[in-house]
Amino acid sequence: MATLHDGVVSATAPTLPAKPGMSMFAIGTAIGAIVLTIITAISVGFSLSEIISNFGRKNSVVEGLLNPDWGQIWSRRSRSAFIETLQLAVLGTATGATVALPLALWSTTFGNPNRALRTLVRSCNNVIRSIPDLLWALLFVTAVGIGALSGLLALFFFSIAVTTKLTSDTLDGIDMGPIEAANASGASLTQMLRTAVVPQILPSYTSFVLYNFELNLRASAVLGLVGAGGIGARIEFFRGRGDWEKLWGLVVMFFLVVFIVERISVTLRRRLI
Amino acid sequence: MTDSKLRVDRVPTPPDGVKLPKKPLGTFRWISTALALTLVLWSVLEIDAKWSRLPEAPADMWTLGRVMFDSMEVSKIPDLLSAMWESIAIAWLGTIIAAIFAVPLSFLAANNLVGKPVAWITRQVFNLLRAIPEIILALAFIPIFGLRPMAGVLAIGVGSIGTLGKLFYEVIESINKGPVEAADAVGASRLQRLRWGVLPQVTPEITSFLLYRFEVNIRASAVLGLVGAGGIGSDLAEALKFKDFGTAGLGLIIVVLGTICVDTISGAVRRRIVSGKKTVLDVDQEASLHVGSMSMGI
Incomplete structure (x- = not known):
C-alpha cells in the first residue's frame, strides 16, 4: 500500500511476506x-x-422411539404431572428470580461498598452456581421429602444461580453516570439502586428471567427422576416398567410443548432487548 | 440528617408554559406483567406441594448438612476423587464428540455460507436437540450401553450438539466478508474458501465456546450419574440412598471444588484465547474484539 501513496513502484519483484507461525x-x-x-x-x-x-443391535429403547404411544399425554395422571411441571417451573422462576436481583446487585462494587460482605455474597453465588439442578433436587428430597415442594426448592436455587450470574455480567457493563448523579443528589443506597441501576438493567433482567423459565421448564421435567415431582415421576415410572413406547410418547409430547413455549419466549426476549 | 431537607420528595411543578413529558405507558408491558402474575398466582394456588413442610425445610437442610459433616471419613476421598475425574472425562469426551458434529453442521446453518432453506432446516435440528435434556438422553442410552460412563459420554455428546451448533453459526455469521471475497477472487474452491476465508476468523471464538460448553457439561455429567450413567453422581446417589451421609457430603464438596477448579482453569484459557495477550479488558475493548478483525482487514 505504501508504494501507492509514494507514487513509486518498486522495481524488484515483490517478496511474499513470511507466513506467520502458530503461536506457542x-x-x-x-x-x-x-x-x-x-x-x-x-x-x-x-x-x-x-x-x-x-x-x-435390536433394542426396545429405539423400537419404542420409533412407535411412540401418543395417547399418553391425554391420560389423567400424565396430564396432572404435566401441569405440575409447568407450575414448578413458574414458581421456581418467580421466587428464584426475585431473590436473584438483590443478590446480583449486592455482588457489585457500587451496590455493596462493604468489601467483606461483597466477597461473602459472591462466594455464596459461586457455591450455589456450582451445584447442578438435579443435585439440589436430590438434596431436598433427602432432607425435606419426596414431592413437588422439594422440586420447587431445587428450582428456586437453580434459578438464583442462573439469573444472578447473567444479571451480574450485565451489571458489569452499565453506565456509571446515573449512579454518580444519584449519589451526588444524596440518594441512599437503595434509592440509588432503584433509580440509577435497576432501570438500566431491567430489559436484560426480564429477558434473563424468561430464559431462566425456559431452562426451568426443561429442568423440571427431570426433577421427578429423583422424586421431586412433575412429569419426571411418570417418566421414571415408565422406565422402571420398560414401557418405552409410552415413555417416548410422553417425552416427545412434552418437549414439543417446551419447544413451542421456547419459541414464544425467544420472540418476547427479542422484543425486550 | 440535615441533607434530607435537600432531597426532593415530589416532582417540582414546572414553570409556566413548560409541559412535563408524559410517562410512557406500555400496554404490552402491562399485559405481560398481568399475565405473568396470574400464572404465578395460579401456580401457588393449584400446585400440589406440601406447604406445611416449607417452614421446616431450613431446619431439615441444616440437619442434613450437620449429619454430613459429622460422619465424614477421609478414607473415602481417593474413591470420590477418581469418580470426579470420571465425570470430568465424560464431560470432555462428550464435548469433543459434540464439536465433531457441531462444527460442520454449523457451517450448514450459517446464512452467509449456504442458502436460506438449508440454514433453516439445520437450525431446526439444533433447536430440537437443544430442547432435550441430557438426562433424558442418558435414560435412553443406559439400556443400550449399560450402567457405564459410555452412556454418559454419548448423552452429553448428543445433547451438546444443538447448543454448540447455535453458538458456532452465530460466530460464523458475524465474520468479516473480506477474506471470503478475497478467497473467491483468487479462484478458491468451496472447501478452500472455508479453510482460508472462514476458519481462521472463527477458530478463536469457536474454541472459547467449546471450553465454555465443557464447563457447563461438567455440571451435567456430575448429574448424569444420579440415573446411573457413571461419574461422581452415581457415588452421590448411592451414598444418599444408603444413608451414608458422610460420603455424600464429601462427594458434594468434591463436586463443588472440582467444578470451581475446572471453571477457573478453563476460564483463564478462554480469556487468553479471545484476547490474545493477557490484558484486563473493559467492556469497550471486549466489544471491539468482535469487530477487531474488521479493522485489521482494511
Whole structure:
C-alpha cells in the first residue's frame, strides 16, 4: 500500500511476506486438548466399535422411539404431572428470580461498598452456581421429602444461580453516570439502586428471567427422576416398567410443548432487548 | 440528617408554559406483567406441594448438612476423587464428540455460507436437540450401553450438539466478508474458501465456546450419574440412598471444588484465547474484539 501513496513502484519483484507461525499458546492448547482427549478416552473405556455394535443391535429403547404411544399425554395422571411441571417451573422462576436481583446487585462494587460482605455474597453465588439442578433436587428430597415442594426448592436455587450470574455480567457493563448523579443528589443506597441501576438493567433482567423459565421448564421435567415431582415421576415410572413406547410418547409430547413455549419466549426476549 | 431537607420528595411543578413529558405507558408491558402474575398466582394456588413442610425445610437442610459433616471419613476421598475425574472425562469426551458434529453442521446453518432453506432446516435440528435434556438422553442410552460412563459420554455428546451448533453459526455469521471475497477472487474452491476465508476468523471464538460448553457439561455429567450413567453422581446417589451421609457430603464438596477448579482453569484459557495477550479488558475493548478483525482487514 505504501508504494501507492509514494507514487513509486518498486522495481524488484515483490517478496511474499513470511507466513506467520502458530503461536506457542495455540500449539500448547492444541497439544493439551489432544492429550486430554486421549487420556479421558482411556479412562472411560471409549470405543467406537462398541457404539456401532450397540446401536446395530435390536433394542426396545429405539423400537419404542420409533412407535411412540401418543395417547399418553391425554391420560389423567400424565396430564396432572404435566401441569405440575409447568407450575414448578413458574414458581421456581418467580421466587428464584426475585431473590436473584438483590443478590446480583449486592455482588457489585457500587451496590455493596462493604468489601467483606461483597466477597461473602459472591462466594455464596459461586457455591450455589456450582451445584447442578438435579443435585439440589436430590438434596431436598433427602432432607425435606419426596414431592413437588422439594422440586420447587431445587428450582428456586437453580434459578438464583442462573439469573444472578447473567444479571451480574450485565451489571458489569452499565453506565456509571446515573449512579454518580444519584449519589451526588444524596440518594441512599437503595434509592440509588432503584433509580440509577435497576432501570438500566431491567430489559436484560426480564429477558434473563424468561430464559431462566425456559431452562426451568426443561429442568423440571427431570426433577421427578429423583422424586421431586412433575412429569419426571411418570417418566421414571415408565422406565422402571420398560414401557418405552409410552415413555417416548410422553417425552416427545412434552418437549414439543417446551419447544413451542421456547419459541414464544425467544420472540418476547427479542422484543425486550 | 440535615441533607434530607435537600432531597426532593415530589416532582417540582414546572414553570409556566413548560409541559412535563408524559410517562410512557406500555400496554404490552402491562399485559405481560398481568399475565405473568396470574400464572404465578395460579401456580401457588393449584400446585400440589406440601406447604406445611416449607417452614421446616431450613431446619431439615441444616440437619442434613450437620449429619454430613459429622460422619465424614477421609478414607473415602481417593474413591470420590477418581469418580470426579470420571465425570470430568465424560464431560470432555462428550464435548469433543459434540464439536465433531457441531462444527460442520454449523457451517450448514450459517446464512452467509449456504442458502436460506438449508440454514433453516439445520437450525431446526439444533433447536430440537437443544430442547432435550441430557438426562433424558442418558435414560435412553443406559439400556443400550449399560450402567457405564459410555452412556454418559454419548448423552452429553448428543445433547451438546444443538447448543454448540447455535453458538458456532452465530460466530460464523458475524465474520468479516473480506477474506471470503478475497478467497473467491483468487479462484478458491468451496472447501478452500472455508479453510482460508472462514476458519481462521472463527477458530478463536469457536474454541472459547467449546471450553465454555465443557464447563457447563461438567455440571451435567456430575448429574448424569444420579440415573446411573457413571461419574461422581452415581457415588452421590448411592451414598444418599444408603444413608451414608458422610460420603455424600464429601462427594458434594468434591463436586463443588472440582467444578470451581475446572471453571477457573478453563476460564483463564478462554480469556487468553479471545484476547490474545493477557490484558484486563473493559467492556469497550471486549466489544471491539468482535469487530477487531474488521479493522485489521482494511
